[in-house]
Amino acid sequence: MGKLYKDPIGTAQKAAKAIAKITGKDKHDVALVMGSGWISAADALGKPTHEFAVTELPGFPAPTVAGHGGKVRSYKLENKINALVFLGRTHFYEGLGMEPVAHAVRTAVKAGCRTIVLTNACGGINLDYKVGQPVLIKDHISLTAASPLIGADFVDLTDLYSKKLREIVKAEDPSLAEGVYVHWRGPSYETPAEIRMMRTMGADLVGMSTVPEAIAAHALGAQILAISLVTNAAAGVTGEKLNHAEVIAAGKAAADRMGNLLAKVLPKL
Ligand SMILES: O=P(O)(O)O[C@@H]1C[C@H](O)[C@@H](CO)O1
């Protein structure tokens, strides 16, 4: 896999070509990356025209995290746009480096997608949030400080989580909150002291994904919409211990609501 990442964009180009071959579609318009427990939300998009294993594409390692399927789906949505859905992702904490973390969104952009929708499961730092609540990401704080970009690629991030796209989604569901997401490398969850630090820094949500994908896709010109599902109160808020099974269960419980929201907004993005 290492040699594939000597040229990450070239490998993404190859994977995009493979998607066009498998699906017979020379262009996809919007891509979704489904976070932990979000897989069943994708079912609300109807019947895919194609579903295949992510490992059929160059540069994709098999997902290793429960709640992350190793599948890609292609959909023809109501207004004829083609949607590419990755049922799962690779995380920075898997130790494979940043290239495989950013590979899916780079592939999606090379397949023609100008809009990337990132979803995730996260911890609620903001005490107003409830478990099962979706939150639109309006900005992020990268506590890993690790970027998928290499070289003099000085990308502006002042509107990384597109305000225009957030307005479109809020028009569909005005009750949606907006928050600041922290990328924590993981795989360990945070300590209560780290959560208090993040709250002091102005963070509302904490997770282990999304940020490198958003940066990599935006660097290639894509507009980003990111939606977090609060699957648990962050460490120290309730005193309860955290576990991944609880994260998956909360994702599944909210799948219908999340799926309906995605199905409504996708064709409008
Ligand atoms: O892929 P996401 O960010 O939804 O998964 C979150 C972060 C970790 O992978 C996992 C921890 O429970 O859930």
Ligand SMILES: Nc1nc2[nH]cnc2c(=O)[nH]1
């Ligand atoms: N870092 C982090 N990721 C999560 N994913 C789901 N819940 C959490 C959490 O509390 N912290």
